[in-house]
Amino acid sequence: MDLDLDEHARAFRAEVRDWLAEHVPGTPLPSFDTAEGFARHREWEALLADARLSAVAWPEEYGGRDASLLEWVLFEEEYYAAGAPGRVNQNGLFMLAPTLFSHGTAEQRRRVLPPMARGEQVWAQAWSEPDAGSDIAALRSTATRTDGGWLLSGQKTWSSRAAFADRAFGLFRSDPDSERHRGLTYVMVDLRAEGVRVRPIAQLDGEPGFAEIFLDEVYVPDADVIGEPGDGWRVAMTTANNERGLSLRSPGRFLAAAARLVDLWRREEAADPALAGRVADAWIGARAYQLYTYGTVTRLAEGAELGPESSVNKLFWSQLDVALHETALDLLGPSAELRGPWLDGWLFALAGPIYGGTDQIQRNTVAERLLGLPRGPR
Amino acid sequence: MRFALSAEQRQFAESLTGLLSAADVATVARRWAGGEHEPGLKLWRRLAEVGVTALAVPEHRDGLGAGAVELVVAFERLGYHGVPGPWTDTAAALPALLDDELLAGVAAGETLASLRWDPHVPHALDADVADTRIAVDGTDLRVFTPGRSLSGVDGSRRLFEAVPGDVIASCPDPGRAFDQAALATAAQLLGAGRWLLDRSVDYARQRVQYGRTIGEFQAVKHLLADVATRLELAGPLVYGAAVALDAGGDVPRDVSAARVAAADAAYLAARTGLQVHGAIGYTAEHPLGLWLAKVRALTGTWGTQAFHRSRVLTALRAGSVR
Numbered sequence: 001m002d003l004d005l006d007e008h009a010r011a012f013r014a015e016v017r018d019w020l021a022e023h024v025p026g027t028p029l030p031s032f033d034t035a036e037g038f039a040r041h042r043e044w045e046a047l048l049a050d051a052r053l054s055a056v057a058w059p060e061e062y063g064g065r066d067a068s069l070l071e072w073v074l075f076e077e078e079y080y081a082a083g084a085p086g087r088v089n090q091n092g093l094f095m096l097a098p099t100l101f102s103h104g105t106a107e108q109r110r111r112v113l114p115p116m117a118r119g120e121q122v123w124a125q126a127w128s129e130p131d132a133g134s135d136i137a138a139l140r141s142t143a144t145r146t147d148g149g150w151l152l153s154g155q156k157t158w159s160s161r162a163a164f165a166d167r168a169f170g171l172f173r174s175d176p177d178s179e180r181h182r183g184l185t186y187v188m189v190d191l192r193a194e195g196v197r198v199r200p201i202a203q204l205d206g207e208p209g210f211a212e213i214f215l216d217e218v219y220v221p222d223a224d225v226i227g228e229p230g231d232g233w234r235v236a237m238t239t240a241n242n243e244r245g246l247s248l249r250s251p252g253r254f255l256a257a258a259a260r261l262v263d264l265w266r267r268e269e270a271a272d273p274a275l276a277g278r279v280a281d282a283w284i285g286a287r288a289y290q291l292y293t294y295g296t297v298t299r300l301a302e303g304a305e306l307g308p309e310s311s312v313n314k315l316f317w318s319q320l321d322v323a324l325h326e327t328a329l330d331l332l333g334p335s336a337e338l339r340g341p342w343l344d345g346w347l348f349a350l351a352g353p354i355y356g357g358t359d360q361i362q363r364n365t366v367a368e369r370l371l372g373l374p375r376g377p378r
Numbered sequence: 379m380r381f382a383l384s385a386e387q388r389q390f391a392e393s394l395t396g397l398l399s400a401a402d403v404a405t406v407a408r409r410w411a412g413g414e415h416e417p418g419l420k421l422w423r424r425l426a427e428v429g430v431t432a433l434a435v436p437e438h439r440d441g442l443g444a445g446a447v448e449l450v451v452a453f454e455r456l457g458y459h460g461v462p463g464p465w466t467d468t469a470a471a472l473p474a475l476l477d478d479e480l481l482a483g484v485a486a487g488e489t490l491a492s493l494r495w496d497p498h499v500p501h502a503l504d505a506d507v508a509d510t511r512i513a514v515d516g517t518d519l520r521v522f523t524p525g526r527s528l529s530g531v532d533g534s535r536r537l538f539e540a541v542p543g544d545v546i547a548s549c550p551d552p553g554r555a556f557d558q559a560a561l562a563t564a565a566q567l568l569g570a571g572r573w574l575l576d577r578s579v580d581y582a583r584q585r586v587q588y589g590r591t592i593g594e595f596q597a598v599k600h601l602l603a604d605v606a607t608r609l610e611l612a613g614p615l616v617y618g619a620a621v622a623l624d625a626g627g628d629v630p631r632d633v634s635a636a637r638v639a640a641a642d643a644a645y646l647a648a649r650t651g652l653q654v655h656g657a658i659g660y661t662a663e664h665p666l667g668l669w670l671a672k673v674r675a676l677t678g679t680w681g682t683q684a685f686h687r688s689r690v691l692t693a694l695r696a697g698s699v700r
Contacts, residue, residue: 001387001447003621004379070379081700259699266695280687283694284615284635291614294381302382315607360596366606367599371579376594 033207041088045119063117076252092123124162126170162211184232308369318352411533426487457569470562571644631693634686
């Protein structure tokens with residue numbers, strides 16, 4: 001049992017650290033949920049891709065560098081420690097790409113991944129519907145067979161990044177007689193296609209981080225179906241585990257936030273000493289998540305698969321993120337209400353217990369699939 | 379990096395599980411609480427035979443000179459099964475406190491030690507049964523005489539006042555001994571928390587109310603899921619601190635972080651376990667109370683939560699953040 005890095009990992013980490021020190025913008029980019037910020041973040045993704053740093057764990061042929069899972073975790077630690085811009089294409093990089101690696105065709109990977117890595121195609125997710133939130137299997141948007149493809153109709157909502165994104169992926173009911181998890185198909189769709197209407201929705205911070213997507217007989221070719229038609233639920237579970245598990249919110253993000261919280265605590269000498277314990281707990285939580293992840297990476301490297309423990313992950317980081325930012329705001333005292341990175345971070349953290357399966361859904365998963373408690377009514 | 383137990387370490391844990399599962403430890407602990415030491419000493423010797431008391435003793439004192447990871451593996455199992463006795467004092471702290479021939483007796487399972495360590499351990503554990511009694515006073519090691527016996531929440535932790543006497547030796551750096559004891563306490567808390575979770579899950583699967591097992595109710599599920607999450611995340615901190623002890627790192631910071639998280643998780647497991655069991659868990663007839671009491675007792679010994687949080691903060695203030 002050790003926490004040592006081999007020479008390759010150390011060299012990789014040093015390269016990433018140096019590159020970021022040289023390239024991370026001195027002033028933060030505007031929010032990627034504004035038109036200007038979105039464009040600036042797209043340019044940043046292209047810069048990352050030029051250094052083959054936008055998707056380090058991918059195979060080289062798609063723009064990655066075949067980094068190990070551990071090296072990807074190290075990349076993330078360096079990335080957030082450097083205060084680098086948020087990943088505007090995170091839906092694509094961390095949800096769609098793993099799904100394509102598991103269930104896509106070689107043609108799909110060749111066509112979709114390189115422009116994703118360069119930020120030329122930014123992806124939105126299209127899961128939720130007005131009547132299908134936590135209960136995603138209640139979705140009603142349809143995919144109807146047509147010559148050489150499918151016609152999509154219906155409404156998706158709470159679609160992150162859809163206001164400015166190029167394409168979206170999600171589940172559609174392809175068998176009109178099916179119910180629940182059966183008869184669903186996983187589809188990629190062009191948000192500029194005929195029949196698509198996108199209505200941006202302002203989030204708590206006032207920026208359109210969400211959108212509704214209205215689809216009226218939007219044509220998608222067979223080539224844009226991932227996995228077999230009707231098998232979409234199983235395909236989507238890969239995405240769900242990735243979102244909840246390792247890839248969407250890696251420890252680097254929380255370690256960096258905890259380090260900034262420690263800095264804030266050291267500066268705010270007038271703050272209530274009673275807050276010190278919460279600063280300690282925030283750092284301890286981030287460190288715990290880092291070490292837990294190193295354990296997960298070890299297990300995955302030895303052939304295990306990410307299962308219900310991805311719900312343990314999500315439950316932990318979503319609550320850690322809220323507590324950490326609440327502590328920062330309490331340290332800031334009466335200035336906490338002013339616009340600034342901690343207020344923005346707190347608003348962002350508040351979404352964590354909701355997206356990617358609410359904390360309540362995660363607790364059901366942990367209780368039933370990890371602890372073996374009986375399934376009951378929802 | 380390979381942050382997981384080796385096959386040998388897993389095997390060691392499994393052998394301890396096998397030994398302790400067959401030992402009816404709850405009865406041993408109850409008799410120990412009543413001052414009847416023989417079954418507990420017999421169990422002590424059996425654990426010594428498989429190496430538990432020799433782990434931290436150096437090889438030139440007939441010990442195994444094993445690492446802190448092995449120590450954590452053993453103490454987690456001791457905590458899970460609620461094994462009584464001055465294990466932390468004898469097998470975790472003492473071997474790092476002095477290099478003396480009495481360690482050969484520790485390794486062999488013949489010597490039991492009881493420590494007083496101001497201000498963290500003011501009351502000496504099992505000082506009546508221990509044959510080596512040491513009060514740590516800065517860098518001075520003094521003998522102590524057991525005084526009045528004290529009644530505590532965990533009856534199997536028999537506590538005594540300790541009256542320090544002459545200096546018998548000195549320990550220039552007692553920090554390692556303290557950290558090994560604090561880490562062993564964290565490991566016991568982790569184990570006790572896991573026992574509480576396992577028994578609570580068992581109970582929720584068989585207890586029927588309103589015509590269904592209570593484990594079907596989300597109100598119960600969500601309580602237990604939170605316990606599982608906290609324990610899952612405390613474990614890596616405990617093992618990470620062991621790696622820091624073995625291979626270098628910010629030891630005080632990492633040991634204290636582990637202790638804070640393990641104690642909080644174990645206490646949540648205890649409170650939740652009692653709530654899930656309901657009235658039966660509140661009786662002295664049910665074993666749940668033994669573990670509940672042990673968790674509360676261990677949370678205050680070898681450093682309080684406030685002490686350990688302050689050690690983490692001291693490291694962070696000094697810039698030891700990564």
